[in-house]
Amino acid sequence: MPAFDSSYGETLDSLLSVTAPPRPADFDSFWRARYERCMQISSLPTLQHSGRRVQEHELFDLSYRSTDNVTIGGWALIPGRHPVQRVIIVGHGYGGASEPTEVLPLAGTAFLFPCFRGLSRSRLPGVPEDPNYHVLYHIDDRHRYVLGGCVDDLWQAISAAQVLFPAARHRIGVMGISFSGGISMLATPWDQRIQRVHVQVPSFGHHPRRLEIPTHGSAHAVQNFYKRHPQILEILMYYDAAVAACSITHPVHVAPALADPVVAPAGQFAIYNSLTCPRQLFVLKHGHEPYAEAEAEQNALKKELSQFFDPL
Numbered sequence: 001m002p003a004f005d006s007s008y009g010e011t012l013d014s015l016l017s018v019t020a021p022p023r024p025a026d027f028d029s030f031w032r033a034r035y036e037r038c039m040q041i042s043s044l045p046t047l048q049h050s051g052r053r054v055q056e057h058e059l060f061d062l063s064y065r066s067t068d069n070v071t072i073g074g075w076a077l078i079p080g081r082h083p084v085q086r087v088i089i090v091g092h093g094y095g096g097a098s099e100p101t102e103v104l105p106l107a108g109t110a111f112l113f114p115c116f117r118g119l120s121r122s123r124l125p126g127v128p129e130d131p132n133y134h135v136l137y138h139i140d141d142r143h144r145y146v147l148g149g150c151v152d153d154l155w156q157a158i159s160a161a162q163v164l165f166p167a168a169r170h171r172i173g174v175m176g177i178s179f180s181g182g183i184s185m186l187a188t189p190w191d192q193r194i195q196r197v198h199v200q201v202p203s204f205g206h207h208p209r210r211l212e213i214p215t216h217g218s219a220h221a222v223q224n225f226y227k228r229h230p231q232i233l234e235i236l237m238y239y240d241a242a243v244a245a246c247s248i249t250h251p252v253h254v255a256p257a258l259a260d261p262v263v264a265p266a267g268q269f270a271i272y273n274s275l276t277c278p279r280q281l282f283v284l285k286h287g288h289e290p291y292a293e294a295e296a297e298q299n300a301l302k303k304e305l306s307q308f309f310d311p312l
Contacts, residue, residue: 004214004261005259006260006261006286007259007265008213008266010258010265010266015258015265015266016269016273018206018266018269019270020242020270020273021206021207021208021237021240021243021270022237023237023243023246024237024238024243027237027243027244030142030238031186031189031238031244034151034152034190035155035190035191037067038066038067038155039155039159041065041066041067041156042159043064043157043159043160043163044064045064045160046062046064047060047076047078047164048060049061053080054077054100055077055103056079056080056081057077057078057080057103057110057111058078058080059075059077059100060076060078061073061074061075062074062075062076062112062113062160064114066117066153066156067149067152067156068117070117070124070149070153072115072121072122072153072157073121074097074112074122074157075100075112075113076110076111076112076113076164077103078110079107079108079109079110082108083167084108084167085107085108085168085171086106086108086109086110086171086172086173086309086312087110087112087161087165087173088103088104088109088110088111088112088174088312089111089112089154089157089161089173090111090176091114091116091174091175091179091180091181091184092116092119092177092179093178093179094131094134094135094179094203094218095131096115096119096129097113097119097120097121101113102302104305104306104309106310110168112160112161114157116149116150116153116154116179116183117149118134118137118146119134122153127146131179131218132218132221133221134146134218135147136222136225139222139225139232139235139236140235141235142235142238145235147182147204147239148239150183151183151186154184154187155187158174158191162193170193171195171312172193172194172195172312173194173197173312174188174194174198175200176197176199176200177199177200177202178201178202178203178263179203179218181199181202181203182199182202182204182205182241183204184199185204185245185271186204186239188244188248188250188252189244189245189247189249195250195312196250196251196252196253196308196309196312197248197250197251197252197253198252198253198254198255198305198309199253199254199255199271200254200287200301201256201257201260201287201288202256202267202271203263203267204239204240205240205241205242205245205263205266205267205268205270205271206240206242206266206267207233207236207237207267208233209266209270210223210264210267211226211236213264213266215261215263216262217261217262217288219263219264222236241271242270242271243274245275246274246275248275248276248277249277250277250278251277251279251308252275252278252280253279253282253304253305254268254272254279254281254282255282255283255301256271256281256283256284256287257285257286258286259286259287259289260286260287260288261289262289263287263288268287280304280308282301284301285297
């Protein structure tokens with residue numbers, strides 16, 4: 001895919017030195033106010049059995065209400081043999097989701113797989129499903145930008161989990177990859193209900209760098225828009241996952257890649273480097289591109305994640 005070096009000439013040492021960009025003065029107040037508004041919405045979750053099982057879990061169709069009167073669809077995997085003791089919310093990449101992904105082997109754990117607004121099971125009239133256009137939806141308005149709505153959807157997924165599984169209301173984790181990795185970082189600092197977070201090749205880290213270096217995917221669409229409308233950088237700084245990461249207090253596990261043609265490694269590592277909370281690092285060789293060691297790395301990562309989420 002890339003017509004450029006997807007490592008950008010970076011080394012692990014240089015990536016570990018990338019810091020977060022400047023923080024808008026009202027960054028915290030912007031997000032805290034958004035969270036408080038979101039918490040005024042009743043999630044009203046519903047589950048409908050699909051008639052299927054996945055591993056040791058029963059598969060349910062999930063729906064709940066989010067902000068702007070949006071209905072979010074997705075799936076829930078609920079253990080069939082053990083009472084639910086904890087819940088992990090699992091996000092998807094910018095390609096959306098057609099079914100639940102593989103789960104971690106954690107007894108008594110329910111997994112919720114919401115589809116963020118405009119994508120897959122949460123399609124909306126007027127909201128483009130193509131990532132290259134979805135990422136631009138209301139990008140000129142920090143209050144209406146679609147990424148903010150997606151953060152709301154994650155917060156409301158947690159509200160739904162607390163309604164559905166009251167015994168696990170204080171044992172909630174989040175897993176995000178690529179697109180949802182960035183969304184998870186934006187959501188986590190303001191929501192103390194989240195106890196542990198894992199992100200893999202997370203997006204939306206260090207927008208000033210993302211706007212200037214070669215890339216594929218939705219970031220390229222943002223670059224093209226930025227060339228015509230440079231003022232959007234002011235908006236994007238409120239949606240910088242590396243800036244948000246500075247405020248996270250709960251344990252975070254990050255799996256960034258040394259090379260990635262879609263989400264620049266510098267942005268991924270800026271997120272990890274900005275964390276001052278307890279943190280763990282699992283370095284991948286590549287992200288968003290095939291490579292020989294991918295299966296072995298993912299198996300090792302899943303083993304490490306099972307240990308990371310076990311105390312939840």
